[in-house]
Amino acid sequence: MPTIKDVAIRAGVTVTTVSRVLNNRGYISQSTREKVHRVMKEMHYQPNEIARSLTRKRSMMLGMIIPTIAHPFFGELTNYIENYASSLGYKLLICNSRMDKQKEKEYIDMLKSNRVDGVIMGSHTLDVEEYVKLKQPIVTFDRRIADIPYVSSDNYKGGVLAAELLLNKGCKKIAHICGNLSLDLLGNKRSEGFIETLRHRSMEPAVIELGTDVFEHSDYERVILKLLQEHPDVDGLFASSDIIAMNVIKVCSSLGIKIPEQLKLIGYDDIQFAALMNPSITTIRQPLEEMAKLAVDLIDRLAAAETVPLEHILPVTIVERETT
Amino acid sequence: MPTIKDVAIRAGVTVTTVSRVLNNRGYISQSTREKVHRVMKEMHYQPNEIARSLTRKRSMMLGMIIPTIAHPFFGELTNYIENYASSLGYKLLICNSRMDKQKEKEYIDMLKSNRVDGVIMGSHTLDVEEYVKLKQPIVTFDRRIADIPYVSSDNYKGGVLAAELLLNKGCKKIAHICGNLSLDLLGNKRSEGFIETLRHRSMEPAVIELGTDVFEHSDYERVILKLLQEHPDVDGLFASSDIIAMNVIKVCSSLGIKIPEQLKLIGYDDIQFAALMNPSITTIRQPLEEMAKLAVDLIDRLAAAETVPLEHILPVTIVERETT
Structure with missing residues (x-):
């Protein structure tokens, strides 16, 4: 046979x-x-x-829960996910969850009732227990929740690469702006890798954490302004996202701080705007397309009742541009 | 009763x-x-x-066909559409159609078979006849196809506002970069309003049309470079999107052209990056959230078998920032 x-x-x-x-x-x-x-x-x-x-029993629909599709990182990620999912015959439902816990629950309910074949999560606000109970296909980005497979860039390595470049460029007073480190997010490893590398060289960076709800540019600007005013001697800065780095350029311009002459700046993600900014942003590149395909493949395999590994960490690279 | x-x-x-x-x-x-x-x-x-x-027979799902969700205009628009659609109980399926005519057809087929209650189109590649035949709810953005209701910003007025501001700022040699004017898109009225306003003042702008397939930043850069090299005396420029304007800033920076001192620049859309750019971009603001809500309301009313008006043109405003 x-x-x-x-x-x-x-x-x-x-x-x-x-x-x-x-x-x-x-x-x-x-x-x-x-x-x-x-x-x-x-x-x-x-x-x-x-x-x-x-x-045939599958709905051939996937749910995608993200904080907001208007954020370019999630816009680009979702673009790749939709393109690849579509090539496998899946349609993609998107859900901007940030403001609404109830919406996230609806997608989980759709998963339970087989109205979607799987859920890809780039955000979660529900209690972890809600997910742990589920047997259905879920894959997360940059979130480790119990036994749910996750896809992530090598955040720790990204932090190391950023620290090494700033050190090689001769920076003496280094700062770091990142999300809230008390949240259990894999993205925090960017900060870990960055800070540990500097400490190995006996340097302690100034670290500013953004609040959990900081998503507005005006809040970013306020925090960055405070940092640069309190530490006027900062000559190297690693921002944990390109969007934060874009705000740093804006604030530096208003303060008359020249980039890269007076301050060297590194972002994270390599969204398309990193290259378009003036100056263009040196950044840690996440392999977004590969991460997107991997997440869809994992959902596809889980939906076919395959067992898949838990951890999927993809390599990052540093892209040097005009800010360093 | x-x-x-x-x-x-x-x-x-x-x-x-x-x-x-x-x-x-x-x-x-x-x-x-x-x-x-x-x-x-x-x-x-x-x-x-x-x-x-x-x-009750409704699927409570809407399809959204756009060129690519990675484009910030469509990312922001889709964000508003999803938020509002969700408040009415609809889930949103997204489709990046640009590269694939087949995908667009699939959504139309889903509409025909009642697997979605309506389709919101920000892009179309199919022959117009495919849509004209349909009785089901479709709403388009910036596209007029037969008797299908459409939502659009006041593109003509946007062009007029841009021309007036450049004239008021004293520009003597004005240029315009836009999409392909031979396509039947409402967005072309931006160019019409701009050019006609200048002609009333006996001024003829240099106009550069981007090709239909131009969506890559490197192509934008090449076209902009050519324009500025062929017309080195240009001191005012209206770009038909903020993304094009961002590329203009990039090219001007590489050529040593100072904005706004040597060249005044106006974009269109007011995507969030217009304010974040350095210098921040003066632009024609489309009321994205209102446009999004209107499109969803129209679909909702069409799905309830209501008759709705065909044309929905929302007002634009000019947002003055650092490039003028």
């Missing part, structure tokens, strides 16, 4: 392609589709009907 | 609120819900069961 693998080899395509032809999912050219069907016929291949009916 | 309007008046709420209580949709406070139910009981109100069953 031939397997799906045998069909794939004989047709000269991947197992995934055969699977897509069987389940009528994703984009398969007419010629490939015909070839796969011809080979299946020749080999008298019988698809596993149980697996197929499981597949 | 009391109507839904009678109930609304007696309960001191809007018809929409009564409708939401009846259909158990959207967020209604417990006290309002109780009050509406009490009034319905007092008045012996009988909801129209046919209308209610029609309502």
Whole structure:
């Protein structure tokens, strides 16, 4: 009895392609589709009907919960997720959760009632217990919740790279602006890697944490202004996001602080605006497209009742531009 | 026999609120819900069961087709649409259509088969005929297709405001960068209003059209560089989007052209980055949140079989910042 693998080899395509032809999912050219069907016929291949009916029972919809799609990091991430999910036949429901705990719960309820096949979370406000109880496919970004698989960039390494570059550039008084470190977020490892690397060189950075609710640019500006006024000798700064770095450029410009001459600045993410800013921002690049594909693949495999590893940490690179 | 309007008046709420209580949709406070139910009981109100069953047959999902959610204009627009749609009980499916005609067709097919209640379009690549044939709820942004209702900012007025400001600032040699004017897009009225206002003052602007497929920043930069090299005396420029204006700042910086001293610059949209740029961008503000709400309300009314007006043009304002 031939397997799906045998069909794939004989047709000269991947197992995934055969699977897509069987389940009528994703984009398969007419010629490939015909070839796969011809080979299946020749080999008298019988698809596993149980697996197929499981597949058919899916809603082919995924939920995506993020703080807000208006934030360019989540906009770019969601763009990649939608593109890839769509190529596998999934539609994507988006949910801006930041202001509304109830909305997050609705997506979890949709998951429980099989109206979505999985949920990708870039945000969570519910108690962790709500998720732990679930058996259904959930994948998180930069959040570790019990046994839920997560995708993350190598935040710690990103912090190390930022510290090393500022040190190599000769910075003597270094500062760091980041999110609230008391929250249990993997993104905090950016700060850990940064601070530990400086301490190894006997340097203690000035660290400013933004409050949990800080998402407005005017709040960013106020905090940055305070930092630069209290520490006028700061000559190197690592911001835990490009958006924060953009606000640093703005505040420095109003204070007459020249970047990079007087202050060297590094961001995190490499959103498209990092390159567009004036000066363009040196930043730690997260491999957004790869992270997006990985998250969708994990959901797809969980939905097919596969067991997947818990931790998925992707490498970061430093992109040097005009701010350093 | 009391109507839904009678109930609304007696309960001191809007018809929409009564409708939401009846259909158990959207967020209604417990006290309002109780009050509406009490009034319905007092008045012996009988909801129209046919209308209610029609309502219940809805999927309560909307499709949103945009070129790419990674573009900040569409990211911000989608954010507002999702927030408001969600308050009415709708979930939002997003589709990045730019690269894929097939994806757009899938959403239209979902609409035909009632798997979504309506489609909001910020992009279209299909032949107009595909839409004209449809009886179901579709609303477009900045696109006029046959009898489909559309929402748009007052593009013509935006162009006029931009021309007037550059003239008032004393600009003598004015240029304009815009999308492809041969496409039948309402956004082209920005150029019309701008050029006509200048012509009334006997001035002919240099106009550069971007190609239809220009969406990459490197392409923008090339076109802007060419413009500024061919017209080194340009002292005023109106870009048809803030993203183009951001690229102008970048190119001017590389050429040593000082903004606003040597060149005054105006963008369009007022995306959040317009204020964050260095210098911050003077721009024509589209009332994004109002446009988003209007589009969702139109879909909601079309889904309830109401007839709605075709044209919805919202006012723009000019926001003066550092580039002029």
